[in-house]
Amino acid sequence: MADLSMASERRGDVVVIYPRGFINAHTVRQFEQELERAMESGRNRIVINGSGLSYIASAGLGAIMGHIEDVRSQGGDIRLTDLNETVLNILNVLGFNHICRVFDSEQEAVTSYSEAASND
Amino acid sequence: MADLSMASERRGDVVVIYPRGFINAHTVRQFEQELERAMESGRNRIVINGSGLSYIASAGLGAIMGHIEDVRSQGGDIRLTDLNETVLNILNVLGFNHICRVFDSEQEAVTSYSEAASND
Amino acid sequence: MSPDEPIESNEDDPSASRPNGRSMLELRFPSNTKYLHMVRELARRIAESTGFEAAEAEKIAMAVNEATTNVIEHAYHGEEGREIEIHFQPGGESLDIQILHDGDALEEVPMPGFDLDKLVAERRKGGMGIYIMKQVMDGLRFGKAGSGKSMCVLVRYKRRDRKGE
Amino acid sequence: MSPDEPIESNEDDPSASRPNGRSMLELRFPSNTKYLHMVRELARRIAESTGFEAAEAEKIAMAVNEATTNVIEHAYHGEEGREIEIHFQPGGESLDIQILHDGDALEEVPMPGFDLDKLVAERRKGGMGIYIMKQVMDGLRFGKAGSGKSMCVLVRYKRRDRKGE
Ligand SMILES: Nc1ncnc2c1ncn2[C@@H]1O[C@H](COP(=O)(O)OP(=O)(O)O)[C@@H](O)[C@H]1O
Numbered sequence: 001m002a003d004l005s006m007a008s009e010r011r012g013d014v015v016v017i018y019p020r021g022f023i024n025a026h027t028v029r030q031f032e033q034e035l036e037r038a039m040e041s042g043r044n045r046i047v048i049n050g051s052g053l054s055y056i057a058s059a060g061l062g063a064i065m066g067h068i069e070d071v072r073s074q075g076g077d078i079r080l081t082d083l084n085e086t087v088l089n090i091l092n093v094l095g096f097n098h099i100c101r102v103f104d105s106e107q108e109a110v111t112s113y114s115e116a117a118s119n120d
Numbered sequence: 121m122a123d124l125s126m127a128s129e130r131r132g133d134v135v136v137i138y139p140r141g142f143i144n145a146h147t148v149r150q151f152e153q154e155l156e157r158a159m160e161s162g163r164n165r166i167v168i169n170g171s172g173l174s175y176i177a178s179a180g181l182g183a184i185m186g187h188i189e190d191v192r193s194q195g196g197d198i199r200l201t202d203l204n205e206t207v208l209n210i211l212n213v214l215g216f217n218h219i220c221r222v223f224d225s226e227q228e229a230v231t232s233y234s235e236a237a238s239n240d
Numbered sequence: 241m242s243p244d245e246p247i248e249s250n251e252d253d254p255s256a257s258r259p260n261g262r263s264m265l266e267l268r269f270p271s272n273t274k275y276l277h278m279v280r281e282l283a284r285r286i287a288e289s290t291g292f293e294a295a296e297a298e299k300i301a302m303a304v305n306e307a308t309t310n311v312i313e314h315a316y317h318g319e320e321g322r323e324i325e326i327h328f329q330p331g332g333e334s335l336d337i338q339i340l341h342d343g344d345a346l347e348e349v350p351m352p353g354f355d356l357d358k359l360v361a362e363r364r365k366g367g368m369g370i371y372i373m374k375q376v377m378d379g380l381r382f383g384k385a386g387s388g389k390s391m392c393v394l395v396r397y398k399r400r401d402r403k404g405e
Numbered sequence: 406m407s408p409d410e411p412i413e414s415n416e417d418d419p420s421a422s423r424p425n426g427r428s429m430l431e432l433r434f435p436s437n438t439k440y441l442h443m444v445r446e447l448a449r450r451i452a453e454s455t456g457f458e459a460a461e462a463e464k465i466a467m468a469v470n471e472a473t474t475n476v477i478e479h480a481y482h483g484e485e486g487r488e489i490e491i492h493f494q495p496g497g498e499s500l501d502i503q504i505l506h507d508g509d510a511l512e513e514v515p516m517p518g519f520d521l522d523k524l525v526a527e528r529r530k531g532g533m534g535i536y537i538m539k540q541v542m543d544g545l546r547f548g549k550a551g552s553g554k555s556m557c558v559l560v561r562y563k564r565r566d567r568k569g570e
């Protein structure tokens with residue numbers, strides 16, 4: 001019944017969001033609200049850990065797309081990690097990896113922020 | 121695409137069958153053939169390990185039902201282990217646990233045969 | 241319906257039933273066991289989308305699978321390519337499911353007694369489907385649809401699971 | 406069709422297509438995003454049952470999901486309870502999928518150019534669906550069905566995956 005549930009955790013000044021389920025036009029508002037909640041509390045360094053994500057439709061990528069410029073203008077970003085084949089597939093189809101950095105592990109995704117923290 | 125795949129292994133004089141996928145009227149012949157193969161090679165002490173089994177329909181239970189008397193008459197049995205909720209559910213609905221012994225682990229299911237080996 | 245157990249109206253989807261009684265959640269497919277899994281999964285998801293808990297939805301899916309298997313094996317005698325239709329009618333208090341076909345019909349629910357030991361002793365490989373449907377559903381009926389097709393009707397109430405079965 | 410790449414005929418299901426061209430694998434459901442997941446999963450399973458590899462079936466499911474989302478959001482402007490029909494026509498060489506509705510129609514495939522950077526710069530939250538459909542399917546067409554309904558037609562050939570895309 002739970003199409004999508006959201007959790008998030010803070011790792012230093014990075015917030016990691018864990019969507020569990022799928023993100024499509026039906027569930028995207030929940031996902032977007034979680035992004036907006038992070039941004040509103042001033043956390044613009046966002047990692048989306050997709051280990052619990054079965055798939056994401058274009059509606060879900062739209063939520064990332066609609067906010068990524070804003071978090072970047074605040075010195076933040078939206079970075080992705082732990083994506084399954086299906087999710088990587090849609091990113092490839094769209095060339096979304098030119099827009100969003102994709103990592104193999106949460107650790108890498110989180111520390112990637114401190115590497116380039118000079119302009120923060 | 122693989123609705124059902126079958127594997128089996130020998131543990132002493134017990135043969136453990138590992139169905140992977142689901143057993144319904146479409147796939148039941150594959151499952152039944154694996155049972156028959158064990159029986160034909162004289163292995164009547166059978167354990168079905170359901171750790172890879174997503175569900176079993178009445179057609180699949182029918183394959184067990186149709187052979188269990190024969191293996192028993194040869195001093196063997198068909199015993200079940202590692203069943204998920206969905207599989208346990210249909211067993212409960214039918215009272216199938218009066219017909220077939222169900223174990224929590226393969227180890228227990230396999231050793232259950234040596235405990236009562238006196239009449240073999 | 242007792243007032244202390246209100247039906248959560250956001251779980252209903254009245255739009256899935258039409259004024260003329262026809263359902264708007266319908267699947268049509270050819271009689272072939274290769275579609276059984278798809279049908280089962282669809283039934284499970286529809287049950288979930290229309291307000292049943294996961295465990296309840298599994299049971300509904302189980303019954304739909306047995307009923308559909310019977311249509312392929314008994315009504316159509318295993319002949320492939322014949323038409324099967326399933327109409328799902330989610331309502332506030334129940335999910336009604338009609339399985340329609342043009343094959344041999346059952347007029348009424350068969351098999352009053354169910355004796356698993358006897359089936360085992362006779363080395364039977366079947367005889368459990370109808371019993372399963374009766375056990376997991378609240379209603380089971382065979383008959384003719386307005387269209388002239390034969391049908392098997394399965395009904396499951398939503399309140400049942402609230403009471404702990 | 407080149408002779409060295411025969412179509413495995415046991416993967417076909419001619420019974421799913423009827424002589425009059427109507428498909429026998431059809432789903433009808435009300436416009437509501439809560440059914441999108443069910444539709445996607447059904448499309449995936451039908452693609453698998455009719456001979457596509459798991460990864461191919463995922464892509465077909467992805468396209469069907471995008472097309473169905475567009476019908477709900479653009480053709481029906483989010484209005485719930487309107488009718489959507491999906492006809493799956495598996496053939497020896499392709500799977501043809503028609504998504505039919507009575508809402509606002511597209512006459513032709515929109516959006517010749519696709520510029521993701523531009524969408525990002527404009528903070529757009531959409532504009533990717535049609536491009537995805539074009540990328541993962543072999544054919545995409547909008548038009549009117551014989552019944553007068555508007556439709557989106559998706560076609561995917563089976564041989565494509567044999568060549569390694
Ligand atoms: N849809 C049907 N049409 C005709 N006969 C049926 C139908 N469903 C069931 N039957 C009859 O009822 C009997 C009992 O069905 P069931 O309990 O499902 O067991 P099984 O299908 O394994 O024999 C079947 O053997 C068949 O003779």
Ligand SMILES: Nc1ncnc2c1ncn2[C@@H]1O[C@H](COP(=O)(O)OP(=O)(O)O)[C@@H](O)[C@H]1O
Nearest residue numbers: 475476479480509510511531532533534535536
């Ligand atoms: N079925 C449809 N009916 C009417 N208009 C549509 C339909 N599908 C798409 N469109 C139009 O085409 C545009 C592009 O669609 P798409 O690429 O899927 O992106 P999005 O749906 O995210 O806007 C939509 O914004 C809409 O204006």
